[in-house]
Amino acid sequence: xxxxxxxxxxxxxxxxxxxxxxxxxNQSNISAQSREKVLRAVEILGYTPNQDARSLRSGQTGxxxxxxxxxxxxFYDTLLRHMHQxxxxxxxxxxxxPVLGEQRIRRFREASALPYxxxxxxxxxxxxERMYHGKPPFGKPIVxxxxxxxxxxxxxxxxxxxxxxxxxxxxxxxxxxVFVDVQENPGEFESPVFRDxxxxxxxxxxxxHLEPVLTLKTTFQVEGGRAIAQDLYSLLNEKPHFxxxxxxxxxxxxxxxxxxxxFQVGRDFLVCGFDDNPLARESALSTVQQPIAEVxxxxxxxxLRALQGELTHLALQTFHPxxxxxxxxxxxx
Amino acid sequence: xxxxxxxxxxxxxxxxxxxxxxxxxNQSNISAQSREKVLRAVEILGYTPNQDARSLRSGQTGxxxxxxxxxxxxFYDTLLRHMHQxxxxxxxxxxxxPVLGEQRIRRFREASALPYxxxxxxxxxxxxERMYHGKPPFGKPIVxxxxxxxxxxxxxxxxxxxxxxxxxxxxxxxxxxVFVDVQENPGEFESPVFRDxxxxxxxxxxxxHLEPVLTLKTTFQVEGGRAIAQDLYSLLNEKPHFxxxxxxxxxxxxxxxxxxxxFQVGRDFLVCGFDDNPLARESALSTVQQPIAEVxxxxxxxxLRALQGELTHLALQTFHPxxxxxxxxxxxx
DNA sequence: CTGTTAGCGCTTTCAA
DNA sequence: TTGAAAGCGCTAACAG
Numbered sequence: 001x002x003x004x005x006x007x008x009x010x011x012x013x014x015x016x017x018x019x020x021x022x023x024x025x026n027q028s029n030i031s032a033q034s035r036e037k038v039l040r041a042v043e044i045l046g047y048t049p050n051q052d053a054r055s056l057r058s059g060q061t062g063x064x065x066x067x068x069x070x071x072x073x074x075f076y077d078t079l080l081r082h083m084h085q086x087x088x089x090x091x092x093x094x095x096x097x098p099v100l101g102e103q104r105i106r107r108f109r110e111a112s113a114l115p116y117x118x119x120x121x122x123x124x125x126x127x128x129e130r131m132y133h134g135k136p137p138f139g140k141p142i143v144x145x146x147x148x149x150x151x152x153x154x155x156x157x158x159x160x161x162x163x164x165x166x167x168x169x170x171x172x173x174x175x176x177x178v179f180v181d182v183q184e185n186p187g188e189f190e191s192p193v194f195r196d197x198x199x200x201x202x203x204x205x206x207x208x209h210l211e212p213v214l215t216l217k218t219t220f221q222v223e224g225g226r227a228i229a230q231d232l233y234s235l236l237n238e239k240p241h242f243x244x245x246x247x248x249x250x251x252x253x254x255x256x257x258x259x260x261x262x263f264q265v266g267r268d269f270l271v272c273g274f275d276d277n278p279l280a281r282e283s284a285l286s287t288v289q290q291p292i293a294e295v296x297x298x299x300x301x302x303x304l305r306a307l308q309g310e311l312t313h314l315a316l317q318t319f320h321p322x323x324x325x326x327x328x329x330x331x332x333x
Numbered sequence: 334x335x336x337x338x339x340x341x342x343x344x345x346x347x348x349x350x351x352x353x354x355x356x357x358x359n360q361s362n363i364s365a366q367s368r369e370k371v372l373r374a375v376e377i378l379g380y381t382p383n384q385d386a387r388s389l390r391s392g393q394t395g396x397x398x399x400x401x402x403x404x405x406x407x408f409y410d411t412l413l414r415h416m417h418q419x420x421x422x423x424x425x426x427x428x429x430x431p432v433l434g435e436q437r438i439r440r441f442r443e444a445s446a447l448p449y450x451x452x453x454x455x456x457x458x459x460x461x462e463r464m465y466h467g468k469p470p471f472g473k474p475i476v477x478x479x480x481x482x483x484x485x486x487x488x489x490x491x492x493x494x495x496x497x498x499x500x501x502x503x504x505x506x507x508x509x510x511v512f513v514d515v516q517e518n519p520g521e522f523e524s525p526v527f528r529d530x531x532x533x534x535x536x537x538x539x540x541x542h543l544e545p546v547l548t549l550k551t552t553f554q555v556e557g558g559r560a561i562a563q564d565l566y567s568l569l570n571e572k573p574h575f576x577x578x579x580x581x582x583x584x585x586x587x588x589x590x591x592x593x594x595x596f597q598v599g600r601d602f603l604v605c606g607f608d609d610n611p612l613a614r615e616s617a618l619s620t621v622q623q624p625i626a627e628v629x630x631x632x633x634x635x636x637l638r639a640l641q642g643e644l645t646h647l648a649l650q651t652f653h654p655x656x657x658x659x660x661x662x663x664x665x666x
Numbered sequence: 667c668t669g670t671t672a673g674c675g676c677t678t679t680c681a682a
Numbered sequence: 683t684t685g686a687a688a689g690c691g692c693t694a695a696c697a698g
Contacts, residue, residue, distance in 0.1 A: 003472075003691095005690090005691055005692080006691065006692060006693090007691080007692095010669095015668075015669080016668065016669035016670070017669080017670090017671095017691095017692080017693090018668070018669065018670080018671095018693075018694075018695095019667090019668060019669075021692070021693055021694085022667095022668090022693095025693085029667055029668085030667075030668090031667060031668090034667080034668080048444035048445060048470065049445060049691080049692075050389070050690085050691050050692070051445055051449075051450050052385050052388040052389040052394075052450070052690085052691080052692090053389050053674090053690070053691035053692040053693090054691080054692055054693080055385040055674095055692095056383070056385040056386050056389050056674050056675065056676085056690090056691080056692075056693095057673085057674050057691080057692045057693045057694085058674090058692080058693065058694090059674080061385070062447065063447050063450075070410065071404035071405060071409065071410055071413065071429065072404060072405060072406065072407060072409065072410025073405065074405060076404065076405065077403070077404055077405025080404065080431070080433075081433055084433050084437075088436055088437070088440070093430075093440070093446060093447035093448075094430075095428045095429065095430060095447055096404065096428065096429035096430070096431070097426075097427075097428060097429070098413070098429070100413075100414055100417050103421055104417075104421070107421070107426070111381035112381060112382060112384055113426060114395065114396050114426035114428055115426075116384075117384050117385065117396075117450075137381065139336075221611075222615060223615065278554075282555060282556065338674090338675055338676080339675065339676065339677095340675080343685095348684080348685080349684065349685035349686070350675095350676080350677090350685080350686090351677075351678075351679095351684075351685060351686085351687095352683085352684065352685075353676095354676070354677055354678080355677090355683095355684090358677080362683055362684085363683075363684090364683060364684090367683080367684080382675080382676075383674085383675050383676070385674085385675080385676090386674070386675035386676040386677090386690090387675080387676060387677080388676095388690095389674090389675080389676075389677095389690050389691065389692085390675080390676045390677045390678080390689085390690055391676080391677065391678095391690090392690080
């Protein structure tokens with residue numbers, strides 16, 4: 001037998017279809033009697049509403065799509081958990097759409113793509129301009145997270161301030177600086193995150209007439225840090241340096257490789273990173289912490305307001321980093 | 334102005350709505366002339382089809398949902414990338430639904446939940462029986478990945494064989510065994526993965542009249558391994574042991590903490606794990622590798638066949654582990 | 667408080 | 683090869 005429809009339920013309950021609809025949507029003007037009958041019929045038939053029809057009719061899907069570069073990192077995991085926590089208080093389901101490669105980008109430029117079958121869209125860490133060559137094909141609320149564009153609501157980390165913050169701690173040490181930047185994959189978008197960190201860092205250093213004695217680039221994993229450690233050996237043999245890496249993973253790789261090569265943190269070098277991911281915590285790495293949880297929650301709340309049409313002006317929320325002092329930035333005497 | 338519909342396109346093109354529909358769906362019986370007119374009208378109006386209406390009418394969504402416990406790990410990242418690679422050759426979009434907490438489980442039991450607005454469902458690492466207290470509320474193809482149930486197509490890792498494989502390498506060493514199992518979070522489901530690894534391991538050891546001299550449990554992160562390392566100090570001071578951990582993270586935590594405490598791998602202890610994640614590679618940990626990529630691809634292909642109705646019988650595919658010999662399971666002489 | 671009815675936008679017969 | 687028209691399952695306006 002076919003899936004039962006509202007009509008089947010209505011017939012069995014001996015009421016009209018609108019009564020069924022009202023009961024199912026918890027509307028108020030319903031007698032206890034009718035409600036009872038409808039619910040019983042629903043139960044008997046094992047009726048479940050067709051969501052496509054519901055969406056077609058009401059124009060609402062109950063879905064919120066999150067487009068993000070990838071899953072599989074602490075950053076997105078944390079971000080999503082916190083967004084999720086806020087959004088699930090309402091009746092919204094969250095669907096994730098990682099942009100795994102160029103192929104998906106092209107697909108996501110089409111208005112018929114799955115992410116746009118939703119009531120609202122979250123775009124995380126991606127520049128809408130570059131991703132879409134213009135505007136996303138989506139006419140409902142959009143919130144940018146970890147990314148900024150003047151045409152959209154945005155919730156951002158202040159990466160410029162993060163860079164400045166690192167610079168200030170470097171300056172306190174009085175040591176010469178080595179900066180290890182992230183090597184962007186050619187063909188992938190340049191990340192504004194690293195651009196801003198770099199800018200804030202170098203800017204503040206310059207204001208104090210300090211420039212890195214050496215700048216290196218490497219991939220943003222632990223292995224990337226390990227790989228370029230040897231380029232520092234001669235420098236560190238000469239005198240201690242402060243090494244600032246553009247992310248924790250690189251910093252940790254550096255820390256480990258240098259330690260294994262006989263250099264001692266706190267004596268031969270100091271090192272710090274950015275992010276405060278679990279690896280940093282584990283390795284006692286001093287770092288500039290990004291308030292991921294706060295940003296996730298703020299974005300979700302913003303979205304909720306946008307969905308309720310309460311957001312008349314373009315919102316821009318910026319969250320400030322926090323310095324996490326651990327053991328890799330103090331001299332051992 | 335409102336979003337244009339097929340009717341608007343049809344009017345502008347001077348054709349009927351069915352002609353518009355046929356052009357948009359690349360059907361054959363269309364004159365080049367009509368096609369031309371329709372496409373031009375589509376262009377002018379910026380028309381994009383309403384997917385809800387399309388789904389309602391055709392019963393197809395073009396979506397495949399993946400329900401998984403969490404994102405944010407190498408395992409799921411790898412699995413998804415490979416599934417994605419296969420599925421995107423067809424016109425399917427992949428949507429991810431991490432089950433973040435008990436709240437979501439309840440929601441996902443409802444037939445109206447977002448994951449079920451799809452043409453097929455992938456359930457990763459979750460036992461449908463426990464998750465749904467019965468069957469998922471979904472009448473279309475379902476494929477289980479990293480999980481088995483006799484009522485569904487399944488693509489699995491042979492965790493029993495993985496446990497046996499570890500046992501065989503332990504036996505070769507002739508050392509007494511310490512087994513560090515994963516502590517399941519109370520309230521969460523017991524993972525069949527760890528159950529099978531444990532069973533395969535202990536079973537094979539027993540067949541050779543060997544039993545662990547000590548069994549410990551801890552959480553499955555690196556920190557979990559570190560935390561219980563001290564429980565082994567006296568044992569290792571006495572004589573060397575082979576430590577087998579139920580996953581790489583724990584093994585690495587153990588390896589690191591024991592090394593820092595002055596014990597030497599290859600002399601005071603040997604250690605191996607399961608999974609072969611990046612951390613294992615980085616730490617030169619011997620481990621039982623799970624062929625994640627193959628499983629992901631196999632699952633995707635199975636799904637495609639199921640969608641085409643080619644799958645008449647229940648499929649069960651099992652993939653075998655591979656031993657990754659690195660430096661933590663050989664004695665240094 | 668309730669039932670009848672008109673579409674939401676599309677695909678797909680059916681007849682031309 | 684094409685157009686008219688039916689109807690997928692639902693919600694909401696309207697009339698009672």
